[in-house]
Amino acid sequence: MENQNKNTAARKPRFLCLHGFRTSGEIMKKQIHKWPQNVLDKLDLVFVDAPFPCTGKSDVEGIFDPPYYEWFQFNKEFTEYTKFDECLQFTEDYMIKHGPFDGLLGFSQGAILSGALPGLQEKGVALRKVPKVKFLIIIGGAKFLEPSLVEKAYSSKIGCPSLHFIGENDFLKQHGKELIESCVEPVVIHHPKGHTVPRLDDKSLNIMTDFIERIQKDISQIKE
Numbered sequence: 001m002e003n004q005n006k007n008t009a010a011r012k013p014r015f016l017c018l019h020g021f022r023t024s025g026e027i028m029k030k031q032i033h034k035w036p037q038n039v040l041d042k043l044d045l046v047f048v049d050a051p052f053p054c055t056g057k058s059d060v061e062g063i064f065d066p067p068y069y070e071w072f073q074f075n076k077e078f079t080e081y082t083k084f085d086e087c088l089q090f091t092e093d094y095m096i097k098h099g100p101f102d103g104l105l106g107f108s109q110g111a112i113l114s115g116a117l118p119g120l121q122e123k124g125v126a127l128r129k130v131p132k133v134k135f136l137i138i139i140g141g142a143k144f145l146e147p148s149l150v151e152k153a154y155s156s157k158i159g160c161p162s163l164h165f166i167g168e169n170d171f172l173k174q175h176g177k178e179l180i181e182s183c184v185e186p187v188v189i190h191h192p193k194g195h196t197v198p199r200l201d202d203k204s205l206n207i208m209t210d211f212i213e214r215i216q217k218d219i220s221q222i223k224e
Contacts, residue, residue: 014044016101018110022058022068031197051090088126095130103135111141119153136162142175158183169194
């Protein structure tokens, strides 16, 4: 029994990683591996490809090899989304099959989706058949803008502990700040780069390590 308790306490927080627009799980894995190994070793990260092959040019062409995928499509104003319900269903099906997961780690389009899922889950709109999302790590995120989705995703503040990366030169910077304002317990890492998964300097490494230790403590207290 004592050994079992030790194993439970030592379990790593398990995150489903949702990649950026027109990239892939494999590409996100490479982006995340800019982080020090001793950070990566503290997390159990699962990388998945979005459900739809990309429908246009990818910004990472020539940097990362294809194939590229997208979670859903949207209009220029980012106020209308296509295949969004299918995206939600795909995510839930993946979590049922490969879970359970403690949290979501998203970049760009994957971060926008990740930031909305706890609220949609709370309202019974998404992830109805999987355990509650307990933690978020948001890199280059933003809020959805479509009014009915906004009402469902953000009408209550996002209650789970969340870590947000905000790039000084990120075109989504202001939108990322608005998402932070919708969170009850946000922890924020500011970095000087643009819309990217940043490397961790000493300060951001300390913030991230503290966050991981905190959520590690949380999951060690959850009865499996």
